[in-house]
Amino acid sequence: MAQSKPQLFTITHPAMGTVFTLYIYAGSREEADAKANPVFDEIDRLDDLLSNYKETSELSRINRLAAIQPVTTDPETFQFLAEALDWSARSDGAFDITVGKLMKAWGFFRKQGRVPMPAEFATLRKQTGWQKVRLNAARRTIRFTSPGIELDPGGIGKGFAVDKAVSILRSEQVAAAMLSAGSSTIYALGAPPGETGWKVEVPDPRNPAIVLSTVTLKDMSLSSANCSEKHFVLNGHLYCHIMDPKMLRPVEGMLQVTVTDPSATNSDALSNILFVRNPEDSRALMHSLPEDSALVIAGTQQKSVCYLMNWKAPVAPGHC
Incomplete structure (x- = not known):
């Protein structure tokens, strides 16, 4: 019997506070669902492991105990923490996984935006800082050198989950699929039939109706960092959910960063790093990553500047 011609199926699944969407080519809906189920099971498993909203998660257990004693964790969680701290070191702290208390102080944890009182910042300074986390690879332990770290x-986290889910797709010998974590991090596996890759549109943050650039991805990830979905406005001022860990404040003067990298974990972290850092300071980091590219839009809605770092895709004329 001849095999059915592959068709594109779209399957969604809520997890990690967003909606994951799998675009997959398969011979039938039944085949697509069969391929998708273990992918979403893997994402749910990682959500149970790494969530800071679930008290039963491994990450929550670490947050409770690591300031008291070294905590032995599983190999996967240890790998996740090691990769996060590696990006902290490479970015000189622009990326910092210890911003838990900082996110709560600014009201982003439960979406109740607030500006901390001046007296709170001295305590927040003590409760923030990736250098206060110690990993022991031989014993697979983590400990905090200061109380209050979260x-x-x-x-x-979403990028890490996407990478793990894509490895499931590869093990299932899926030839063409794209997995999106709420559109902030995407991985394109293979290419649609007859195409060189998956076409992904990057919107203009100054006017979302405009497509700023269209990227063709094959075995590549793309992550975008911006404030459009997660922010609050107080007294006419917009506060972004992306924190500058050194300043202990939401980032100002940045509209959007889009990054491509062969790893979704890396593109996720790197998009946040470039959002926090001055664009000129990011060029050296991007130069050390020859497989990566970035499109950075800094400034305000009224006055902005584009920075293209190894970005090969065309950009809409007059918009950069």
Whole structure:
């Protein structure tokens, strides 16, 4: 019997505070669902492991105990923490997984935006800082050198889950699929039939109706960092959910960062790093990553500047 011609199926699944969407080519809906189920099971498993909203998660257990004693954790969680701290070191702290208390102080944890009182910042300074986390690879332990530290997986957790889910797709010998974590991090596996890759549109943050650039991805991830979905406005001022860990404040003067990288974990972290850092300071980091590219839009809605770092895709004329 001849095999059915592959068709594109779209399957969604809520997890990690967002909606994951799998675009997959398969011979039938039944085949697509059969391929998708273990992918979403893997994402749910990682959500149970790394969530800071679930008290039963491994990350929550670490947050409770690591300031008291070294905590032995599983190999996967240890790998996740090691990769997060590696990006902290490479970015000189622009990426920092210890912003848990900082996110709560600014009201982003339960979406109740607030500006901390001046007296709170001295305590927050003591409760923030990736250098206060110690990993022991031989014993697979983690400990905090200061009380009050809380890990927050935002900025890298979804990318880590996407990478693990894509490895499931590869093990199932899926030839063409794209997995999106709420559109902030995407991985394109293979290419649609007859195409060179998956076409992904990057919107203009100054006017979302405009497509700023269209990227063709094959075995590549793309992550975008912006404030459009997660922010609050107080007294006419917009506060973004992406924190500058050194300033202990939401980032100002940045509209959007889009990054491509062969790893979704890396693109997720790197998009946040470039959002926090001055664009000129990011060029050296991007130069050290020859497989990566970035499109950075800094400034305000009224006055902005584009920075293209190894970005090969065309950009809409007059918009950068």
